[in-house]
Amino acid sequence: MTPDDFSFLAQMVRRRAGLVLTEKKLHLIESRLSTVMRRFGFRSTDALVKELRHGRETLARAVTEVLTTNESSFFRDRAAFEAFRERVLPRLIEARAETKRLRIWSAACAAGQEAYSIAMLLDDLKLQAQGWSIDLIATDLSAEMIARSEEGLYSHFEVQRGLAIRRLVAHFSQEGGSWRIHENLRRMVSFHQFNLLDSYGWLDDLDAVFCRNVLIYFDQKTKASVLDKIAEMLTPDGALVLGNSEAVTGLSTAFVPVDRAPNTYAKTKTIAQRLAS
Amino acid sequence: MKNCLVVDDSRVIRKVACRILQDLKFDTAEAEDGIAALQSCRQRMPQLILLDWNMPNMNGIEFLKTLRKERNGQQPVVVFCTTENDVSHITEALSAGANEYIMKPFDREIIEAKLAEVGLM
Numbered sequence: 389m390t391p392d393d394f395s396f397l398a399q400m401v402r403r404r405a406g407l408v409l410t411e412k413k414l415h416l417i418e419s420r421l422s423t424v425m426r427r428f429g430f431r432s433t434d435a436l437v438k439e440l441r442h443g444r445e446t447l448a449r450a451v452t453e454v455l456t457t458n459e460s461s462f463f464r465d466r467a468a469f470e471a472f473r474e475r476v477l478p479r480l481i482e483a484r485a486e487t488k489r490l491r492i493w494s495a496a497c498a499a500g501q502e503a504y505s506i507a508m509l510l511d512d513l514k515l516q517a518q519g520w521s522i523d524l525i526a527t528d529l530s531a532e533m534i535a536r537s538e539e540g541l542y543s544h545f546e547v548q549r550g551l552a553i554r555r556l557v558a559h560f561s562q563e564g565g566s567w568r569i570h571e572n573l574r575r576m577v578s579f580h581q582f583n584l585l586d587s588y589g590w591l592d593d594l595d596a597v598f599c600r601n602v603l604i605y606f607d608q609k610t611k612a613s614v615l616d617k618i619a620e621m622l623t624p625d626g627a628l629v630l631g632n633s634e635a636v637t638g639l640s641t642a643f644v645p646v647d648r649a650p651n652t653y654a655k656t657k658t659i660a661q662r663l664a665s
Numbered sequence: 666m667k668n669c670l671v672v673d674d675s676r677v678i679r680k681v682a683c684r685i686l687q688d689l690k691f692d693t694a695e696a697e698d699g700i701a702a703l704q705s706c707r708q709r710m711p712q713l714i715l716l717d718w719n720m721p722n723m724n725g726i727e728f729l730k731t732l733r734k735e736r737n738g739q740q741p742v743v744v745f746c747t748t749e750n751d752v753s754h755i756t757e758a759l760s761a762g763a764n765e766y767i768m769k770p771f772d773r774e775i776i777e778a779k780l781a782e783v784g785l786m
């Protein structure tokens with residue numbers, strides 16, 4: 389790929405999805421592009437980029453999606469999920485005892501593992517049977533990932549990373565060599581295609597936001613603006629959970645880390661202390 | 666150092682599993698069936714047993730049931746590692762006292778993830 393084409397491509401995905409492409413990853417980028425090229429019938433990256441320069445929307449979207457990293461697993465970074473189960477969730481349930489309403493967002497859900505992990509924790513508590521209404525919203529930029537999430541079908545390898553065997557047999561049915569999430573969990577989550585650069589108006593009053601392993605792909609400005617938008621949509625006593633290698637330091641002053649809950653943040657010191665207790 | 670007994674009638678599988686476990690800082694021992702595994706356990710009880718299902722002489726589930734009845738000493742963590750990948754086998758293993766279950770084929774990541782489940786990582 390010519391340097392010119394590379395910088396065009398880099399600008400395009402940065403504008404469309406906030407993603408930063410570096411030339412160090414050229415090899416990976418080219419190999420990912422090759423699947424789009426095959427699908428749309430391009431022989432060379434030259435030809436592909438030329439077409440992109442003409443502003444072909446479907447193609448631009450496919451290229452952006454293919455350049456994202458969709459790796460995920462159930463209960464990824466288990467300590468964060470344990471803290472959510474042991475500290476955050478009990479406090480939220482206490483605080484919402486009157487309204488009996490919880491709204492949780494998995495902001496870059498990949499193939500749905502994060503959202504279904506949260507759904508399993510909620511299912512353990514049998515809240516719905518006690519009259520709670522639970523909104524579990526899961527979004528991703530990639531239409532393909534949203535389709536996979538809705539399908540809820542996972543490979544032999546995917547279900548063996550992060551999922552205890554008891555959870556597997558409790559929440560999945562075997563289909564050939566794959567495993568399908570049970571309908572009750574499937575129905576707990578509503579999946580939507582959504583770009584984190586867009587407006588969050590429809591995501592108001594969130595009690596918890598999981599925004600994990602996606603900020604790492606963004607430039608500083610995008611990271612900061614995503615965090616600020618999340619802060620606006622989070623209830624005053626809500627919690628934000630980031631990925632293992634992500635932090636708010638230097639990006640946002642809206643969040644305070646919660647002690648004893650890895651990767652977890654609250655909006656004020658008081659709430660952070662309450663969640664840590 | 667943590668130690669693990671790998672029980673499988675395939676020499677190749679034992680070797681692959683042992684190599685992964687050694688990388689994860691386990692001391693490893695091997696047994697080729699349930700009888701040999703019981704003998705090994707009676708000599709020195711490991712912390713972890715990676716256990717195949719189908720083996721000659723004494724299979725994995727019979728071994729596990731016998732092991733769980735042994736009175737003396739600490740009970741090890743038992744993780745099945747087998748091609749028996751259907752729910753009825755998994756359920757049977759869990760009610761016989763298995764702690765976790767790996768469906769073959771496995772890789773290093775799966776072993777690590779399952780050891781994390783049983784608190785050995």
Ligand SMILES: C[S@@+](CC[C@H](N)C(=O)[O-])C[C@H]1O[C@@H](n2cnc3c(N)ncnc32)[C@H](O)[C@@H]1O
Pocket residue numbers: 404405406407456457458459460461464495496497498499502527528529530533582583584585599600601602605631
């Ligand atoms: C590495 S996965 C993380 C999945 C999951 N949250 C986890 O931690 O395991 C990153 C996901 O972010 C999505 N993504 C990347 N840029 C995005 C954007 N601008 N808006 C929404 N999702 C985006 C990708 O499609 C991908 O599925």
